[in-house]
Amino acid sequence: MVKPLYKVSKQLMDVVQGKAYADTVITNGTLVNVVTGELIEGIDVAMKDERIAFIGDASQMIGEATLVVNATGKYIAPGLMDGHMHVESTMFSVTGFSEAAVKKGTTAVFMDPHEMANVFGIEGVKRMHEEGRNAPIHVFTTFPSCVPATDGLEDAGAKISVEDVEEGLMWDGVVGLGEVMNYPGVIHRDEKMIGEIEATLKQGYQPTGHFPEGTIEDLTSYLLSGVTSCHETVTKEAALEKLRFGMTVMIREGSAWQDVKEVIKVITEDQIETDHLMLVTDDIYPETLINQGQINHVVRRAIEEGVDPVTAIKLATLNTARYFKLDDDYGSLTPGKVADIILLDDLTSMDITDVFVKGNQIVKETQLIKETPAFVYPKHYYQSVNVGKVLTAEDFYFNTTHQQSVNINAIEVIENSARTKKKVVELPINNGIVESDLSQDVIKLSCIDRHHKTGQISNQFVTGFHIKRGAVASTVAHDSHNLLVMGVSESDMAVAANYLSDIGGGMVCVLDGEVIASVPLPIAGLMSDLKEADLLRQVEGLKAGWVRLGSPLHAPFMTFSLIALPVIPDIRISNRGLVDVTTFSLIETICSEEC
Ligand SMILES: [Fe+2]
Numbered sequence: 001m002v003k004p005l006y007k008v009s010k011q012l013m014d015v016v017q018g019k020a021y022a023d024t025v026i027t028n029g030t031l032v033n034v035v036t037g038e039l040i041e042g043i044d045v046a047m048k049d050e051r052i053a054f055i056g057d058a059s060q061m062i063g064e065a066t067l068v069v070n071a072t073g074k075y076i077a078p079g080l081m082d083g084h085m086h087v088e089s090t091m092f093s094v095t096g097f098s099e100a101a102v103k104k105g106t107t108a109v110f111m112d113p114h115e116m117a118n119v120f121g122i123e124g125v126k127r128m129h130e131e132g133r134n135a136p137i138h139v140f141t142t143f144p145s146c147v148p149a150t151d152g153l154e155d156a157g158a159k160i161s162v163e164d165v166e167e168g169l170m171w172d173g174v175v176g177l178g179e180v181m182n183y184p185g186v187i188h189r190d191e192k193m194i195g196e197i198e199a200t201l202k203q204g205y206q207p208t209g210h211f212p213e214g215t216i217e218d219l220t221s222y223l224l225s226g227v228t229s230c231h232e233t234v235t236k237e238a239a240l241e242k243l244r245f246g247m248t249v250m251i252r253e254g255s256a257w258q259d260v261k262e263v264i265k266v267i268t269e270d271q272i273e274t275d276h277l278m279l280v281t282d283d284i285y286p287e288t289l290i291n292q293g294q295i296n297h298v299v300r301r302a303i304e305e306g307v308d309p310v311t312a313i314k315l316a317t318l319n320t321a322r323y324f325k326l327d328d329d330y331g332s333l334t335p336g337k338v339a340d341i342i343l344l345d346d347l348t349s350m351d352i353t354d355v356f357v358k359g360n361q362i363v364k365e366t367q368l369i370k371e372t373p374a375f376v377y378p379k380h381y382y383q384s385v386n387v388g389k390v391l392t393a394e395d396f397y398f399n400t401t402h403q404q405s406v407n408i409n410a411i412e413v414i415e416n417s418a419r420t421k422k423k424v425v426e427l428p429i430n431n432g433i434v435e436s437d438l439s440q441d442v443i444k445l446s447c448i449d450r451h452h453k454t455g456q457i458s459n460q461f462v463t464g465f466h467i468k469r470g471a472v473a474s475t476v477a478h479d480s481h482n483l484l485v486m487g488v489s490e491s492d493m494a495v496a497a498n499y500l501s502d503i504g505g506g507m508v509c510v511l512d513g514e515v516i517a518s519v520p521l522p523i524a525g526l527m528s529d530l531k532e533a534d535l536l537r538q539v540e541g542l543k544a545g546w547v548r549l550g551s552p553l554h555a556p557f558m559t560f561s562l563i564a565l566p567v568i569p570d571i572r573i574s575n576r577g578l579v580d581v582t583t584f585s586l587i588e589t590i591c592s593e594e595c
Contacts, residue, residue, distance in 0.1 A: 450501075
């Protein structure tokens with residue numbers, strides 16, 4: 001954490017009053033002032049003891065030991081802040097993510113370690129939070145609120161209780177409650193949800209929200225609970241409705257969900273006051289992070305849609321800091337603020353050349369110049385895949401007493417959508433086993449409890465991936481992150497599942513008994529300990545592996561990782577069986593008469 005301003009006030013004044021020299025001075029740039037909305041040319045920024053001492057002509061504050069960075073022809077802007085994101089989606093550890101993100105101009109994130117919470121509960125949240133404390137950027141935590149996502153339909157690795165939230169809110173750097181996605185629970189006054197929100201409000205922190213759709217009464221009830229924001233808004237009209245009620249709208253641009261184009265119209269078409277708008281990434285994949293950017297990409301998208309660049313930057317700096325009640329220290333370049341600063345050649349590309357965090361230069365001419373030592377997780381974080389047995393092809397057979405053929409409820413995935421549909425298909429039976437049918441693009445899909453060594457397995461059928469051979473598996477399986485396996489060949493399915501058990505989790509493609517591609521994610525089965533180039537190479541190899549198995553889908557392993565999420569309609573797999581999300585109940589795989 002940074003030292004409070006009052007502890008360094010005298011040293012900062014010494015610089016301004018000619019009694020000491022600055023540690024670092026950035027000279028002659030164009031200042032992006034997000035407080036006034038101005039661009040001011042010919043500005044120097046003098047830094048001392050992690051903070052900004054002076055803005056203006058700082059030539060008298062440069063001593064022999066002062067680092068001078070010439071910003072002639074460049075813009076000097078506040079470091080960018082991402083108000084809501086899940087580090088686990090990037091597949092990097094917090095350290096690896098931070099190193100990749102700071103090169104894109106991100107100097108602060110507000111992470112919700114929801115995925116880790118589903119595997120290791122409060123202990124996992126604490127570890128990620130501790131890792132964030134050592135990261136090269138400011139990593140604030142919003143404590144996960146909805147773990148597990150549902151009751152009685154699946155088995156996660158852990159649960160989060162009101163007491164856990166109360167404890168987590170006491171940790172230095174926890175500044176809010178993570179997205180309260182169980183909005184029906186809040187509206188129906190679920191004791192746990194209300195208790196978590198109450199605990200957060202008592203600490204003076206923000207309960208962050210997740211309200212995709214509902215009546216005006218539902219939205220109002222949600223706000224009356226104390227939740228203050230939402231990052232699930234996908235239309236201009238819904239954004240306006242929320243803003244008019246005082247809700248902060250976090251406009252999201254992630255890898256899969258891209259809402260800027262539509263929601264930003266509240267600014268470009270309706271010229272709405274921007275104080276309650278923020279930009280966030282929510283979930284971005286490694287390729288997006290490395291090739292397109294992090295929150296700088298969202299700012300870029302807002303500018304592309306017609307938002308004035310200074311306003312767009314304000315949506316990812318001052319507004320973010322103000323929402324989390326941290327704007328006394330962060331979010332603008334004014335005297336006394338923490339010296340989180342980015343330099344850019346122009347304000348439309350949002351390509352960042354240099355980054356300072358707490359007055360220290362971390363990125364110079366787009367290159368990271370300071371490495372952070374790896375954070376060491378305890379051994380059991382590398383042993384989180386506990387199936388309890390070695391799997392064989394027989395474990396993936398769907399046995400039946402029916403003869404010849406049978407109608408079954410298959411899960412149909414939709415490309416580029418988190419939604420699924422129920423599809424009734426007739427499948428052949430061979431020796432008492434229901435078989436896949438490639439002519440209908442129907443293959444096997446299994447979900448195995450990987451948390452409790454029960455070996456519990458649910459065998460189902462899926463259509464839409466167009467896999468024609470082999471098998472794939474993943475321990476990234478939102479939200480419970482059980483072991484998902486899918487394929488044409490049961491023996492390849494067993495090889496894939498056993499491989500991930502052996503390496504501690506990740507994603508894998510198997511063909512004819514051989515692993516043809518994999519992304520090991522040994523930290524809780526969710527995150528890699530590799531740095532960016534190595535991880536990106538593995539992800540690209542995995543994509544090629546899926547193509548080799550016959551799938552033409554864009555980012556199929558991401559669609560795959562959502563197939564066990566029993567809160568998005570219509571039909572999902574869990575370790576307990578087939579979940580009808582429209583009724584929140586487990587249903588039979590084999591159709592009854594009414595199917
Ligand atoms: Fe989220």
